[in-house]
Amino acid sequence: MLSVSVTQVKAIRRFTVRTVLPEPIRPLARLASNLRWSWHRPTRELFAGLNPRVWEESEQDPVGFLGMVSREEFQRLATDRSVVERVRAAEEDLDRYLEEPRWYQGLGPEAPASIAYFSPEFGITEVLPQYSGGLGILAGDHLKAASDLGVPLVGVGLLYQAGYFKQSLSRDAWQQETYPVLDPDGLPLTLLREPSPDGNGKPLQITLPLPNGRRLLAHIWRADVGRVPLLLLDSNVPGNDDAARSITDRLYGGGGDHRLQQELLLGMGGVKALRAFQQLTGCPAPEVFHTNEGHAGFLGIERIQELMSGDQALTFDEALAAGRASTVFTTHTPVPAGIDRFEISQISHFFQAGLAPAVPVDRILELGRENYADGNPAVFNMAVMGLRLAQRANGVAKLHGEVSRGMFSALWPGFDPSEVPITSVTNGVHVPTWVDSRIAKLARDQFGSEAEANGRWDLAYNVSDADVWALRREMRSALVDDVRKRLRAAWKKRGAADAELGWTDNVLDPDVLTIGFARRVPTYKRLTLMLREPERLKALLLHKEHPIQLVIAGKSHPADDAGKKMIQDLVRFTDDPEVRHRIAFLPNYDIAMARTLFPGCDVWLNNPLRPLEACGTSGMKAALNGSLNLSVLDGWWDEMYDGENGWAIPTANNGASPEERDDIEAAALYELLETQVAPRFYGSTVSEAAGAAGPSTSAAEKVPTHWVSMIKHTLSHLGPAVSAERMLRDYVNILYRPAAEAGRRAIANSYSQARSLASWSGKVRSNWSQVHVEHVDSVGVSEDPQIGDTLQVNAYVALNSLTPDDVCVEVAYGRAEESDTLADITLMELQVKEDLGNGRHLFSGSLVIDRSGSFGYTVRVLPRHEALASKAELGLIVNA
Secondary structure, eight states: OOOOOGGGOOOSOOOOOOOOOOGGGTHHHHHHHBGGGGTOHHHHHHHHHHOHHHHHHTTSOHHHHHHHSOHHHHHHHHTOHHHHHHHHHHHHHHHHHHHSOOGGGGGOTTSOSOEEEEOSOBOSOTTSOBOOSHHHHHHHHHHHHHHHHTOOEEEEEEOOSSOSOEEEEOTTOOEEEEOOOOOGGGSSOEEOBOOOTTSOOOBOEEEEEOGGGOEEEEEEEEEEETTEEEEEEEOOSTTSOHHHHGGGSSTTOOOHHHHHHHHHIIIIIHHHHHHHHHHHHOOOOOSEEEEESGGGTTHHHHHHHHHHHSTTOOOHHHHHHHHHHTEEEEOOOSSGGGSOEEEHHHHHHHHTTTSSTTSOHHHHHHHHBOOSTTOOTTEEEHHHHHHHTOSEEEESSHHHHHHHHHHTGGGSTTSOGGGSSOEEOOOOBOHHHHSOHHHHHHHHHHHOHHHHHTTOGGGGGGSOHHHHHHHHHHHHHHHHHHHHHHHHHHHHHTTOOGGGOGGGGGOSOTTSEEEEEESOOOGGGOGGGGGSSHHHHHHHHTOSSSOEEEEEEOOOOTTOHHHHHHHHHHHHHHTOTTTTTTEEEESSOOHHHHHHHHHHOSEEEEOOOTTOOSOOTHHHHHHHTTOEEEEESOHHHHHHOOSSSEEEEOOOOTTSOHHHHHHHHHHHHHHHIIIIIHHHHHSSOEEEEOOSSSSOOSSEEEEOHHHHHHHHHHHHHHHHHTBHHHHHHHIIIIIIHHHHHHHHHHHHHHHHHHHHHHHHHHHHHHHGGGOEEEEEEEESOOSSOOTTOEEEEEEEEEOTTSOGGGEEEEEEEEEEOTTSOEEEEEEEEEEEEEEEETTEEEEEEEEEOOOOSSEEEEEEEEEOOTTOSSTTTTOOOEEO
8 A cells, every 4th residue: 555645635615614513502503603792791702711722723714613523522512401501592692782772773764774795805803814914804893883883784704715914024124925715614604695495596697797608606605703894805716717707815915906896896796786785685775885995996887877777777977976975085195196096098998898888988988097297197096086986985093084175175176175975084092992901801890781781991991000900910911821832833934944933932011012003015104114224222121220122013015115124124133132022023913913902002103104194003903091192293193193192203394304304203202211211110119009909909009190190091082082982973973874875865765865966967068167256345444444244245256157146256254364275264155246247146145254354255156056065075176
């Protein structure tokens, strides 16, 4: 007989066989398949208690856990009354969670019945690795918070065969990427199938035509995120050719046609998947469509296709008006380089294949064309299309909203950037996912489960300083243990032998000030700013009285060699035997690592180039756990820093060169660490007896009271502000409800308002060049005007073919600067007073001069229609 080493035999196909559970504990399968377990502590504790060893071996993955426990052990568990009772109680708790009315159900019938949320990535749990960074984590937190609040969201995304890459380092510290292929059957997913008596009908399938007579088929997988279904489209299906099968191979893995086809599948295929899901489940049709970044923008084209080819047979302009009314677009990037752009010819090539046969291809191209000042008309811009297809748009922090209004202002020529119709909803993070279980337990033990459930962050002030300090040390110690384990594993992957790695047992110190820095590694986030003066950083790490230690993690995009070089430079510094016990870089940053990293750090560092950080939610997750932020005033920190929740790194003035700017801001960072952050952590202390409850039960312990007061202030003030529940409420009230109401009005009475708006918009656009302000005069101002004087403004306006009902005529007044630019502007509408004939009209109104100093005013004309969400919506304005 031939003897063959098992390492030489490889499977040609691999799949996961799911366990059939005994009836008394069968609900375990349901509990494992609903991703609520990823943030619901009691469900995780239930699985862990069944077999702690296997639970850890499964990496705390319930689906994997069920596949690793033997049939004999399940039979034994099924006869254990206490186990059966715990399983029954957990299922009843899940049923209550899924069915009971929550916050959203109190809003009444006018709230949207369903909201579709499209995103290219979703970061829900490390078990479902369909995320790369902040955009995906934000999308996952959006779904979780929607579930907790009862918001009827349906998520739509893609199922990537390899997710994002796994990161390791070579011996010379260069980033290495690997792409392990995922088996959907081993994930908490269910394949949607056509109805059949035995429940094993054919998989539901959507189809998109491709050029050259090809087609793209996709199956639909469903993940349950609490109450929220998440639909993920998968092109790796029989019937596709090899190229089509690979379209969903990996997240952000390809460029050109590959990336475009992913986005066509996400947007257009996503709408088709929603319709199939509606038909299968009977769930209500979405009343709002939320496009999370431009990647999903083609959903608007599919909706136009539906309306143009449906029973109503709307024209393109009518369908555009109807779809825009109920669409929300969120931009997440403050830099043009972060936007997907394709050649116009590329877009034309794909749509000429019949992707949307009812929609004129030239109208599709105009939606994304950069046909504005400083744009490139040969380029199709996904964010521009997203904005043109959505009546409501937002950035993800107040500063980012301001930056976005400036960035996209060319789409609204003639308007001040402050009037560009892009608002902001500041991101938040899902508290149950990111707050450490020790903090939750402390709140539960000291104040009861109701206080924990209701987010009583203000109760942090009622915890003794000693208990807070002891808890922080406990979480820091857990991080130290995790870093040692991960660092040892990382070095072994770099080729080190066990005999070389004894030093990793002493990396970091649970009593040393610990600073964290973890995020994606594009150049603008400046991973290596801390290395600007290596000797100064080394002195901070090795300081005798108040040393610091750093834990750093992050992935660079596989095609970003500049980001990889930053990682290499940093890792080479951390490899220095003199400092390697005080600074560590951890490869393969993911949700599992983050759950220990955020709570274990005393300070969270963020030093991007301002204002290039859209929001930056990592610092929010740290704040939830009592970490203090040390950050450039960018993203969320720009609006929430108050002087007692951390430190602001000063930024160089705009006139500095990039080199000078980095020098100045690195010096400011070192100065803060040397003179404020580290001394305060180790500095003025008092003895405080520990309370009887909580983690600290010894006698007197030295506690840095000022530091602890900043922790309590951070928890009580930032806790509610950075919560994803706050974010979701903002989305519902600021964007979803108005979009649903506008959408209902647009489609009522056989789309009469959409038809009216389309007809009116066409008339206004074709005649707008004839509108002008002929003359403006004022009455009532003396030669020596004073505050309180009344000024009557008369504007003679030529409307020609338009009527006064088609326009709004305003006077804008305020402080006149030397350049005659107006500042601190107030707007007042003028009323039509007289028809002067031949399309000319007199508009008039009176204003009270309410300020001293240089005063000025002007008059402007804008289109007006009841269906417009803002005066700037059409991008048309005439200034006097």
